[in-house]
Structures are given as C-alpha cells and as structure tokens.
Amino acid sequence: MQSSFTNLTFCIRTFGCQMNKHDSERIAGMFEGLGALQVDTIEEADIVAFMTCCVREAADTRLYGQVASLKNVPLRTDSPLRKRIVAVGGCIGQRDGEKLTKELDHLDVVFGTHNLGSLPHLVMAAIEEGGHHVEVLDAASSFPTELPTSREHDWAAWLPITIGCNNFCSYCIVPYVRGREKSRPLEDIVAEAERYVAAGVKEITLLGQNVNSYGRDLYGAPRFAQVLDALDGTGIERLRFATSHPKDLTDEVIGKFATLRSLMPALHLPVQSGSDAVLAAMNRRYTRAHYLELVRKLRDVVPDIALSTDIIVGFPGETAKDFENTYRLVDEVGYHQVFTFIYSKREGTPAASMEDTTPRETIQERFDRLVDLVQARAFEANQADVGAIVEVLVEGASKRDAGLLAGKSPKNQTVHAPVPVGKTASELAGTIVPVRINEAKTWYLAGEVVNDR
Numbered sequence: 001m002q003s004s005f006t007n008l009t010f011c012i013r014t015f016g017c018q019m020n021k022h023d024s025e026r027i028a029g030m031f032e033g034l035g036a037l038q039v040d041t042i043e044e045a046d047i048v049a050f051m052t053c054c055v056r057e058a059a060d061t062r063l064y065g066q067v068a069s070l071k072n073v074p075l076r077t078d079s080p081l082r083k084r085i086v087a088v089g090g091c092i093g094q095r096d097g098e099k100l101t102k103e104l105d106h107l108d109v110v111f112g113t114h115n116l117g118s119l120p121h122l123v124m125a126a127i128e129e130g131g132h133h134v135e136v137l138d139a140a141s142s143f144p145t146e147l148p149t150s151r152e153h154d155w156a157a158w159l160p161i162t163i164g165c166n167n168f169c170s171y172c173i174v175p176y177v178r179g180r181e182k183s184r185p186l187e188d189i190v191a192e193a194e195r196y197v198a199a200g201v202k203e204i205t206l207l208g209q210n211v212n213s214y215g216r217d218l219y220g221a222p223r224f225a226q227v228l229d230a231l232d233g234t235g236i237e238r239l240r241f242a243t244s245h246p247k248d249l250t251d252e253v254i255g256k257f258a259t260l261r262s263l264m265p266a267l268h269l270p271v272q273s274g275s276d277a278v279l280a281a282m283n284r285r286y287t288r289a290h291y292l293e294l295v296r297k298l299r300d301v302v303p304d305i306a307l308s309t310d311i312i313v314g315f316p317g318e319t320a321k322d323f324e325n326t327y328r329l330v331d332e333v334g335y336h337q338v339f340t341f342i343y344s345k346r347e348g349t350p351a352a353s354m355e356d357t358t359p360r361e362t363i364q365e366r367f368d369r370l371v372d373l374v375q376a377r378a379f380e381a382n383q384a385d386v387g388a389i390v391e392v393l394v395e396g397a398s399k400r401d402a403g404l405l406a407g408k409s410p411k412n413q414t415v416h417a418p419v420p421v422g423k424t425a426s427e428l429a430g431t432i433v434p435v436r437i438n439e440a441k442t443w444y445l446a447g448e449v450v451n452d453r
C-alpha cells in the first residue's frame with residue numbers, strides 16, 4: 001500500500017487568474033517537498049489537480065467536461081497506484097464543494113481556496129482509504145505564507161500581498177469564492193521578496209484583487225505606497241503589481257512611478273465600462289471622469305506609461321449610448337492592451353437578478369466593434385517604440401520560432417529578436433538584454449539585440 005508521495009507523479013492544470021497560478025506554484029512546492037515528481041501530461045500523472053475558475057460561465061462548463069473525460073485516460077503502467085487520484089480546487093472547488101463529487105463520481109478530492117495546505121493529506125487519505133475527500137473552509141484562518149513554492153520561472157515571482165476582495169462589484173463572484181480581503185504583514189512580504197532577490201529573481205509582481213487597499217484591515221489605512229517603497233529597497237530589478245481598483249488608486253501611488261527605480265512603466269487599470277450609469281449599476285464607485293483624471297495624472301508622471309484594462313460588454317441594461325461611451329473611452333485612452341469580456345451571469349451576484357433584455361447579437365456586434373478598435377489602438381501605441389532600444393527580460397525561445405528570443409519590455413510588451421550568434425535562448429533566459437526595435441505589431445515588437453555595450 002502506497003503511504004508516501006515518493007515515486008508518485010503529479011500534474012496541475014490551472015485556469016483563471018494569477019491568484020490561481022500562484023496557488024498552483026504553492027501546490028507544486030508542497031508535492032515536490034514530499035518527494036513527488038511534477039510531470040507535464042495527464043497520461044504520466046498519478047495525481048491530477050485542477051485549479052479552477054468560475055469568473056465567467058465558459059470556464060465552468062469546460063471544467064466539468066475535462067474532469068469527466070479523464071475517466072478514459074489510462075494510468076501509466078508503472079504507477080504505484082491502482083487508480084489515478086483526481087483533485088479539484090480553486091474557485092469552483094470553493095463554490096461547489098461536495099456537489100462536485102455527486103456529478104463527477106471518479107473525483108477523489110475537493111478542496112477550496114482557503115485550505116491549499118490540506119491537499120497532500122486529502123490526497124493521501126484518498127489513496128489509503130478510497131472514497132471522496134472533501135474539505136472546503138469558509139475563510140482562511142491566516143494568510144497561507146508558510147507554504148513553499150515551486151516557481152514556473154527562476155527569474156520571476158508572484159507575491160500575493162492581499163487575498164480576497166471586499167468590493168462586491170455587482171457582476172463578480174470573486175468575493176464569494178475568495179472571501180474577504182486579508183492583507184499580509186509588511187515584514188513577511190519584504191522577507192519573501194528578499195529571499196527572491198537573493199535567489200536571483202529579476203521581476204516580482206505583487207498580487208491582490210485590489211492591491212491599492214493593501215493594509216486597511218491590518219493597519220487601519222491603506223499602505224500600498226509603503227509596500228512599493230519597501231520592495232524597491234530590496235534591490236529587485238523589476239517591480240509590477242495587479243490589480244488596481246481605480247477608486248483606490250492614490251496620488252501617492254501614482255507618484256511612485258516617477259520615483260521608484262524598479263517600478264515598471266505599465267499599469268493594469270480595469271475600467272469595466274465608460275458609462276457612468278453602468279459603472280453605478282456595477283457598484284464600481286468611480287465615474288468616467290474620475291478614471292480619465294487618473295489616466296491624465298499617470299501620464300503627467302510617466303508620459304509613455306503603457307496602460308491596459310478590462311472591459312465588460314453587455315452588462316444588464318447597457319444601452320447603445322452606454323456602449324458608445326465605453327467605445328469613446330477606449331479610443332481616448334489608447335491602451336496597449338484591453339481584455340474584453342462579454343457579460344456572463346453568475347448566480348448569487350446582485351447583477352444576476354438585473355433585467356437583461358439586449359439581444360445576444362447586439363452584444364456580439366458591440367463586442368466585435370470594440371475588439372477592432374482595441375487592436376487598432378494597440379497597434380498605434382506600439383509604433384512609439386520603433387527605433388528605440390528597450391531592455392528586454394528574456395523568457396526563452398519564442399514558441400513560434402526557436403531561432404527567436406522572446407521576452408518582455410519594461411512596458412510589458414512581448415519582444416522578439418533573433419538569438420545572437422554564439423548564444424542560446426535558454427542561456428539568455430532570465431537575463432536583461434537591450435533590443436533595438438525595428439518593427440511594431442499589434443501584440444508584439446520585433447528587433448535585434450544590441451551588443452555594442
């Protein structure tokens with residue numbers, strides 16, 4: 001009887017946001033620490049964990065289908081187990097709990113967003129005893145900082161500074177599946193960052209559903225600007241953060257883009273809609289004018305800051321005029337990137353009971369028009385860098401062409417350049433190289449590594 005993780009293989013399938021991606025790294029860290037080996041494919045894996053997302057409906061249906069189809073994938077012939085262990089965690093695990101095992105009877109383990117640390121013992125119980133093992137908690141008792149991580153890249157790290165969300169935007173399920181906002185003590189954040197810097201990490205991305213309200217629960221007032229100061233002080237090369245709620249983005253934080261060496265000139269600032277009526281119905285608690293004022297202030301501080309955003313098209317009651325306001329806002333701001341979503345009704349949220357009469361085709365037309373504009377404006381925004389030399393943090397070879405390096409500019413644009421003669425993409429991965437840009441496309445820049453330095 002198998003009673004340890006040695007000789008077992010595991011694979012994690014991750015959906016949704018960076019919170020889930022980071023949680024997956026923690027799970028990998030735990031399993032590896034116990035002696036299991038991470039593999040890429042489900043065929044090779046004795047244990048499969050799904051880290052799920054339910055922010056929109058499409059993700060939901062896909063998960064049920066994927067878990068169901070696992071039934072037909074045979075276990076590797078030399079597995080110490082008699083049956084593959086299938087675990088579902090993340091936001092669908094948190095929301096559906098026990099119900100998942102009723103619909104998917106070959107599911108062994110269900111866990112939630114507040115108890116990642118329980119996964120190894122739930123899996124072991126399933127191996128030793130068989131049957132379903134479900135554990136979902138209502139809230140985290142503490143910030144899960146003590147768990148180890150196994151990061152995807154040696155040179156980049158995600159660092160959660162808050163978990164959960166208190167904003168209750170009327171369309172959004174996140175506060176229900178991630179719980180109330182909890183901040184992590186500043187000294188823990190700094191200690192983790194210092195460990196990363198000492199280990200050679202080049203880029204840290206601070207994570208939270210709304211990083212701007214960091215510290216409100218712990219210190220009585222937001223302290224996000226102080227987090228940025230402290231992180232810059234660790235000597236980290238590149239610092240980024242996501243996500244920022246416009247209602248809480250302060251002048252103090254905006255000013256940090258000018259004063260902090262490590263803070264990269266790129267900001268994701270979700271607007272969701274350009275119509276005040278829709279913003280109010282969404283419970284976003286800012287106006288179009290306030291948002292545009294933030295954009296103006298950011299550009300006063302860093303004229304070429306790269307802005308990105310999220311937009312929901314087809315929120316209940318969105319009129320043609322509301323949509324035009326969104327369209328005009330996107331045109332006015334000139335984003336480098338926009339993530340566009342069609343509104344998806346989430347049971348249990350206030351918007352689920354709002355009347356929604358706009359025909360599906362009208363919403364699709366609005367969506368398509370917006371996507372065209374987004375692409376045209378992104379293409380234009382990238383032209384500003386043609387001729388410039390940008391510092392690129394190399395990620396490795398391009399997926400499309402092994403002869404090309406792929407990496408990220410300070411503005412978070414993808415950059416491609418031929419691998420310099422005498423070098424390989426893998427030895428350059430994790431280093432920062434200067435690239436002269438000679439072409440700008442909608443979603444990437446192309447150029448050549450400058451080696452005269």
Ligand code: SAH
Nearest residue numbers: 171172209243270310311312341342343344
């Ligand atoms: N906390 C972050 C991200 C939350 S989820 C923030 O506030 O920006 C990421 C994005 O998914 C949101 O910004 C929103 O644009 C989109 N989203 C959330 N709920 C949605 C829904 N019910 N339908 C469509 N898009 C949704």
Ligand code: SF4
Nearest residue numbers: 165167168169172174
């Ligand atoms: Fe959802 Fe709004 Fe919280 Fe973002 S801020 S996670 S959109 S409730």
Ligand code: F3S
Nearest residue numbers: 016017053054055091
């Ligand atoms: Fe999805 Fe959960 Fe993130 S619902 S967007 S994985 S917080």
